[in-house]
Amino acid sequence: MNNKKIPEGTISRLFIYLRVISEFANMNIRTISSSELGERLSLSDAQGRNDLGYFGNFGVTGTGYDTFDLKKTLEKILGKDKTWNVAVLGVGHLGAALLAYAGFKNLGLEIVAAFDTNPKIIGQTIEDTKVYSIDDLTKIVSSKNISIGIITVSSGAAQGAADLLVRAGVECIMNFAPVSLNVPDEVKVKNMDLSRELETLSYFLVNKK
Amino acid sequence: MNNKKIPEGTISRLFIYLRVISEFANMNIRTISSSELGERLSLSDAQGRNDLGYFGNFGVTGTGYDTFDLKKTLEKILGKDKTWNVAVLGVGHLGAALLAYAGFKNLGLEIVAAFDTNPKIIGQTIEDTKVYSIDDLTKIVSSKNISIGIITVSSGAAQGAADLLVRAGVECIMNFAPVSLNVPDEVKVKNMDLSRELETLSYFLVNKK
């Protein structure tokens, strides 16, 4: 255990460690070693030991980690015992896909509201989620205790959407619009620029030929 | 100019530099300085100079960069003069959203085929893209000269989809399934694990309270 700043990559990996460890625990395999974990995820064994080491000494020398214990511990560290409410801004193709994305259901993250400006969509219920007018955002963010906003509106509308979210008190934003958002430092933004990721992949092809 | 290995982050940023520079060029603003560029993207001025420096000396001391020239140069470096063909595997909500995603249209990346196993979908045309049986993948990848595959199938089917793509000769894979894929070193994989990204955001909330 130590007090050093925890790398963002470490946090991110802890979530996939938890997935693997849960699998093992569900199969009633009681022990996992750092090398088994690493192999499973194409990571070095040292990486896993190091990452876990930021939070404590969970392993048993010569044996490995107890999957039952480590599962519980990680769930606690990562806040899996809590639920966070999420809003989706923009119910286009991508927004609708996210509403339907089964993957979110078991994460302790619940999409509790969607917002749009299109009167034809407002009032509908898509995949169990009601679509509200963007004008009601502030009210609903506070009444439904929403702390994460996902922006899937157009580039032009993204900054406005972000401003609304921030003013409403949302603390995290996941942004699918390909623009850099201007928000206060206290708000955490994660950019998910799909176009750029694809472009970056294509550069790999350019340099192969 | 130097021969050092170019960081992945640099490549990725070049694409957004190009966006900004194109905007300037389109507005007939002929010059941009590294500080203007950086401010626009919340990056330091040194970052931009450094990134560009990997590829040559494009700037004019005391003035800045010529937007017209730099636009052309970056387009060439990044392979924007070429087109790459893309296939989408799995036409669920997310797959369909990607087919519709207007953002890809202008990137020099074209989605030329989609694949699924569901007989109800096979043969349909969604957003101008025809959906084929996964059995025809090898044939169509080669006939349509596809070099990038996007996997939006379920976790269980993802490795199989990746194997098919690799055997068919695809060189880049963008993977939306939350599993780590096993592919040869020559194939470039980009994982887009939306669940994990959202989870990572929520960790930020856990630590605020």
Added chain:
DNA sequence: TGGTGTGAATGCCTTCACAGCG
């Protein structure tokens, strides 16, 4: 023997600082 925990070493990327030049 096998596997953890950890300081030390390495490597990568970003930032600094400034010489040099139009």
Added chain:
DNA sequence: CGCTGTGAAGGCATTCACACCA
């Protein structure tokens, strides 16, 4: 004077290597 290009410095994250322990 302003801004680029760049060597040097700094910081962060991953990997190495091994002491130590069941």
